[in-house]
Amino acid sequence: MEFLSEYGMFLAKSVTILVVVLAAVAGIVALSSRGTTGKQKEHIEVKSLNDRYRDMAHALQMAMLPHGAAKKAFKEEKKRRKEEEKKVKKEPESHRHRLFVLDFHGDIKASAVASLREEVTAILSTATSDDEVLVKVESAGGMVHGYGLAASQLQRIRQKEIPLTVAVDKVAASGGYMMACVADRILAAPFAILGSIGVITQLPNFHRLLKKNDIDFEQITAGDFKRTLTLFGENTDTAREKLREEVQDVHELFKSFVTEHRPQLDIDRVATGEHWHGTRALELNLVDELKTSDDYLIQASEARDLFEVRYVAKKALVNRLLSAGTQLLQTRHPTLHSPNDPPTMY
Numbered sequence: 214m215e216f217l218s219e220y221g222m223f224l225a226k227s228v229t230i231l232v233v234v235l236a237a238v239a240g241i242v243a244l245s246s247r248g249t250t251g252k253q254k255e256h257i258e259v260k261s262l263n264d265r266y267r268d269m270a271h272a273l274q275m276a277m278l279p280h281g282a283a284k285k286a287f288k289e290e291k292k293r294r295k296e297e298e299k300k301v302k303k304e305p306e307s308h309r310h311r312l313f314v315l316d317f318h319g320d321i322k323a324s325a326v327a328s329l330r331e332e333v334t335a336i337l338s339t340a341t342s343d344d345e346v347l348v349k350v351e352s353a354g355g356m357v358h359g360y361g362l363a364a365s366q367l368q369r370i371r372q373k374e375i376p377l378t379v380a381v382d383k384v385a386a387s388g389g390y391m392m393a394c395v396a397d398r399i400l401a402a403p404f405a406i407l408g409s410i411g412v413i414t415q416l417p418n419f420h421r422l423l424k425k426n427d428i429d430f431e432q433i434t435a436g437d438f439k440r441t442l443t444l445f446g447e448n449t450d451t452a453r454e455k456l457r458e459e460v461q462d463v464h465e466l467f468k469s470f471v472t473e474h475r476p477q478l479d480i481d482r483v484a485t486g487e488h489w490h491g492t493r494a495l496e497l498n499l500v501d502e503l504k505t506s507d508d509y510l511i512q513a514s515e516a517r518d519l520f521e522v523r524y525v526a527k528k529a530l531v532n533r534l535l536s537a538g539t540q541l542l543q544t545r546h547p548t549l550h551s552p553n554d555p556p557t558m559y
Contacts, residue, residue: 254526254527255331255524255525255526255527256524256525257331257332257335257522257523257524257525258522258523258524258525259520259521259522259523260520260521260523261518261519261520261521262314262510262514262519262520262521263514263518263519266510266511266514309516309517309518310343310344310345310516310517310518311340311344311345311517311518311519311520312344312345312346312347312510312513312517312518312519312520313336313340313344313345313346313347313520313522314346314347314348314349314510314519314520314521314522315329315332315333315336315346315347315348315349315522315523316348316349316351316521316523317329317348317349317350317351317352317363317392318351318352319350319351319352319353319354319355319360319363319388319389319392320352320355321354321355321356322355322356322359323352323355323356323359323360323362323363323388324359325363326359326362326363326366327526328523328524328526329363329366329524330362330366331524332522332523332524333366333367333369333370335522335524336370336375336522337369337370337373337375340373340375341375342373342374342375342376344375344376345375345376345377345378345517346370346375346376346377346378347378347379347380347506347509347510347513348367348377348378348379348380348392348396349379349380349381349382349506350379350380350381350385350389350392350393351381351382351383351384351385351389352384352385352386352388352389352392353384353386353387353389353406353409354386354387354388354389354390354409355387355388356388357388357412357463359388360387360388360389360391360392361391363388363391363392364388364391364392364394364395364470367379367392367395367396368395371395371397376397377395377396377397377398378396378397378398378399378400378509379392379393379395379396379398379399379400380399380400380401380504380505380506380509381393381399381400381401381402381405381407381491381500382401382402382405382505382506383402383405383406384405384406384407385401385405385406385407386406386407386408386409386488387409387410387411390407390408390409390410390471390499391467391470391471393407394470394471394474394475395474398501398502399499399500399501399502400500400501400502400503400504400505400506400509401491401494401495401500401502401503401504402491402503402504402505403490403491403492403503404490404491404492405490405491405494406488406489406490407488407489407490407491407494407499407500408483408487408488408489408494408497408499409486409487409488410467410468410471410480410483410484410485410486411464411467411484411485411486411487412460412461412463412464412467413460413486414456414460416442416444417444418442418443418444418445418448419444419445420445420446420447420448423445430445430446432445432446438452438455440452441453441455441456441459442456464484467484468480468484471484475498475499477498478497478498478499479497479498482497483497483499491503
């Protein structure tokens with residue numbers, strides 16, 4: 214009887230804990246669903262950068278004025294904005310030329326190309342040759358096909374004869390520079406990293422370890438070069454040479470692509486896989502001007518209407534939790550790769 218009593222208490226506690234956990238999960242799901250109710254899961258988000266810069270300047274000015282003067286300045290600013298809104302409504306065609314701003318933060322797989330293609334499509338449905346697109350590129354490169362597609366998205370803008378500017382504040386190397394070179398003009402911060410016009414592929418081989426431990430590895434292919442170097446099989450000189458030819462061919466395609474868009478470059482000088490900081494990159498014609506994206510946008514806001522365009526895709530709750538976990542792991546165990554050696558594995 215004592216055993217049954219203890220077992221009953223244990224079972225009751227277990228059921229209670231399970232109910233609490235299920236209730237908590239249900240609550241999180243309900244809150245997540247409520248937050249997205251009535252909202253599009255995928256949409257284009259547009260923000261006025263002119264308003265942002267104006268609000269920042271106004272906030273600083275208000276903080277420096279005495280209370281009475283600040284109150285008066287606030288009323289005058291409010292009145293001025295209303296007059297501007299009325300003018301735009303009466304004369305919608307009299308607005309200034311527009312500058313659309315995109316952000317591209319690239320990883321090894323060029324995952325951001327999924328958003329970039331939607332953003333470019335949205336802009337092309339509205340922009341004219343009187344407008345301009347500024348893309349802030351930040352990437353140390355990655356897979357060939359991913360960055361090839363990203364560069365092709367920027368080519369769509371050029372093909373519509375819409376002026377395209379790329380700004381590099383930190384790094385645009387290898388695949389990142391493949392994107393940047395498409396632009397009519399490339400801006401770079403003085404110590405931004407650019408170049409790395411080269412290709413690399415690499416992998417470990419465990420064949421000797423398997424052989425030492427009497428472990429067989431079987432691989433069946435059809436086609437002499439269906440697989441060249443492998444992780445577990447015994448690699449041959451023929452396979453190595455074939456892969457070397459493939460890497461060299463990709464490099465030649467890379468060089469041709471850069472030359473097509475920036476014929477002023479001495480391609481043999483810069484296509485060595487090296488990278489340069491902004492100041493040296495300017496001397497080599499890899500960039501056109503030393504300037505940060507911030508300076509360019511603030512200057513442009515005086516004569517143009519600036520719009521930041523961003524594609525937003527709502528993630529499911531499970532995906533958000535997995536993404537947060539992945540970011541935590543990456544924070545604790547960061548993976549770094551040199552701009553000289555961007556992974557371009559197939």
